[in-house]
Amino acid sequence: MRILLVEDDTILGAAVRDHIIADNHSVDWVTRLDAAGDHLDSAAYDLVLLDLMLPDGQGIAFLREQRRRGSVTPVIILTALDQISDRIAGLNAGADDYMTKPFDLSELSARLSAVARRYSGNPNPLITIGDLQIDLAARSVLCNGRPVDLTGREWALFEAFVQHPGQVLSKTQLEERLYAFGAEVESNAIEVHVSRLRKKLGHAVVETVRGIGYRLGDAR
Template sequence: MRILLIEDDRAIGAAVRDHFSADRHAVDWARNLADARAFAEVAAYGLVLLDIHLPDGNGIDYLKAMRRQSDSTPVIVLTARDQLSDRIQGLNAGADDYMVKPFDLGELSARIHAVARRGGPHKEPAIKIGNVEVFSAERRVLRDGRPVELTAREWAVLDSLLRRPGATVSKVQIEEALYEFGAEVESNTVEVYASRLRKKLGQDLFATIRGVGYRASTP
């Protein structure tokens, strides 16, 4: 999953980034709202981790703007403000969860998985292609009714394809889901994960479009 982290505290930001990068998620760290808006214009995110007090504005205003634009990306607010009124304000603005600093990174991981299981504001139904069922919000997949374990990057590749069923997804588009800004992209990464997915889920889930990318089968 690609995560947008909006946090101006360097120690907290580095700890969160390193924790989720180690779990093979792509994390773009914006230290102010201007950078966050610039990142969001060119990348699609599966989750936003949002501080409230930022150098150039209030995170709640950023969240409200997201929801006004019908952006249903899950958002977890991270803040030092622990008053009940602050939590209510964040949740009413459209946050999916709210954590008070300092927080445990293990608990944050659990909260992220819980938000994913709920599916955010609009929970998506299962996608079924042949003998494979994919529950994207829960990050769960079944093959012949049996669960299949996928790594974070295998999920990122699969999700990139299933979001555009029947359409050709370029290698560059898939790389954007795998890597944060500034990361070194290995030339054969997409091919490696595509091969792993085929071994786990079968050859018929998606096709290779030579010289272009991949195309998922229509559900």
């Protein structure tokens, strides 16, 4: 199992890292949230061990943002003994489990195994947005329970929005996503594809931000 450890305390971090390796998992250890974000963007992890107090921000806010962006990687948060409200807040933000420092490393092993068992069968659950149920792995989408076929370009455009919920994506960014590097369309092809997505999935699937770009519609 590939684990990302986000912990700024060097003594605890080294001990956890060594234990995880001794348990025959692979582990990357970072001490800041920005590095954690980079790692999660560029590699697939099976689990994240996430401290809550990091030098460059709050673990809970980071976790919430990851969940908001659609990440379903299991997360165990590491809390201090008396941070009960942090613990609840962490679970509410999308953590799958928590461990209270200081903890026995054998308990860590047990927890890692438990999370691996729980999630091994379902790494990419459905994403639900309004009337849409989206399966990014199967590249399928249901609208009000009915499957809707999207063409290759339509799917690529839709996937760009679903993977960046809340973000406004400019036409240029979308062009870079849909076309090969350097290819330049010289028309309003993006607008036309947005129109086609709307026709298939409902008008609210994509919101226009005039003069800036588009973003995924939300359920409000």
